[in-house]
Amino acid sequence: MSATNPAPTGEPLDFSELQRMAGEILGVDADRVQLDVSFARDLAADSLDLVELIMAIEDRYQVSLPPERLEGMRKVGDLWEFLQEQHGPA
Amino acid sequence: MTGSDGAGVRVAITGMGLVTPVGTGVEAVWESLSRGRSGIGPITQFDTSGYPTQIAGEVRDFDPEQYMDRKTARHVARYCQLGLAAARMAVEDSRLRPSTMDPDAVGVVLSSGAGGMEEIERGHRTLLDRGVSRISPFTAPMMITDIAAGLVAIELQAGGPNYAVVSACASSGHAIADGFEVIRRGDAVAMIAGGAEASLTPLMIGAFCQLSAMSRRNQDPHAASRPFDLGRDGFVMSEGAAVLVLEEMGHAVSRGARIWGEVLGAGASADMYHFTAPDPEGRGAARAMRAALRKAGLGPEDVDYVNAHGTSTQLGDIAETLAIHQVLGERARTVPVSSTKSMTGHLLGAAGAIEAAACVLAMDRGLVPPTINLEDQDPQCDLDYVPNRARPADVRVSLSNSFGFGGHNASLVLGRGPSANAKGA
DSSP states (O other), rough: OOOOOOOOOOOOOHHHHHHHHHHHHTTSSSGGTTOOOOHHHHHHHHHHHHHHHHHHHHHHHOOOOOOOHHHOOOOOHHHHHHHHHHHHHO | OOOSSTTTTTTEEEEEEEEETTTEEEHHHHHHHHHTOOOOOEOSSSTTTSSOOOOBBBSOOOOOTTTTTTTHTTTSHHHHHHHHHHHHHHHHHTTTTGSSOOOEEEEEEEEEOOHHHHHHHHHHHHHHHOOOGGGGGGHHHHHHHTTHHHHHHHHHHOOOEEEEEOGGGGGHHHHHHHHHHHHHHHSSSSEEEEEEEEEOOOHHHHHHHTOOOBOOOOGGGGGGOOTTTTTTTOOOOOOOEEEEEEEEEHHHHTTTTOOOOEEEEEEEOOSSSSSSSSOOHHHHHHHHHHHHHHTTOOGGGGOEEEEOOOOOHHHHHHHHHHHHHHGGGGGGTTTTEOOOOHHOOOOOOGGGHHHHHHHHHHHHEEOOOTTTOOOSTTTTSSBBBBBBOOOOOOEEEEEEEEEEEETTEEEEEEOOTTOOOOOOO
């Protein structure tokens, strides 16, 4: 539940960092966090887990996920896509 | 499971799990209690600079991932981690397998005085510093006081009656009393009952400092908890968890369970006096002890050992002494009375359960654990407190007291199991 330090602005996105953060928060090995895996089905993440992960992502990348987009976060790829939109491509 | 009035239903203790400042596991704890070892030391969990009290009984080297997966460990407060660890140990010790039984057969009553204090403090700090949107979605389930009982049910697949009893420092005395009654009235075959506490936090320690309730003997932590001694200057707060498996006797016998002991009676009362101070004459405490003995069908002459609440506070130790005199009469002059809090410190909502376990072990081993640090006995505390050294004794029946802020009193009468190692058993 520790707060995450923001990434320096201008730093490119790093998927392995997302893997590490998701792995830590969802309690799975980081290498299981791949673009096409489902949070609920493959990583056993419930809605609280997902909110916690998104809060950590928001803190890290200084972005804000609109509540209406939470529903669409079904796969790791959805979250990665959102991050790229907000931050610019990796 | 017979009738609903509980008459004739006997309740065995078939498992024990302990995570305490004096050790983890039954044998480690007994080693400390029987040798008179203190578990008190400097607080390491936060910076105590500026705090008048800087000592406590911490559970050291606890690795929650030995007892639950990493994700669960992240999402429950420390008191729940300790509680689940103790519950797992107790159920393993009992060899009961709740997941293979009728879901209604095994329940959980797991208490805490303060619940997830560190999560309340963390969540509040986040709210003030960063606003409402940064509060973790896990804060609510992590901070509440009942969630350890729910966690144990999920992890051990025990689907019977499930809740926490909250009565401050009497919480787990009441939890065991309640588990006993649930089985007696036929609502479960077994109950996982006890308490868990982990509230050595900046706010909690600070709040108790402001009550002037805690020892300030920071330079000599092992000597800080000194019940019934003239030099006592308050209790020492501790953390930990203690869980017993209570089981309907017929069920326990038929599956060949080891029977550690038996819950013979339980009594409860209110002081009707003050939020934090005990009735100076101990009348409420005396009524709880009498009620417990009455339920057990026993008299003062049957009590072989009293595990006192004995917190090492000025008023409490005297009031309890008076209460024991009132209840036990002549027997009070000779019965051994000890406070294991002299070694463990005060586990608050887990105190009643660790002390029930201490009684069970005293009966099983034929050895009464001492009251340590008793060097200059308070003349107003005039019982035989088993000073400083454990004493061999043939203990068949123990009385265990737990009293809490609010004037809550719980007393348990516990009996020896059939396979005790006691001399003369």
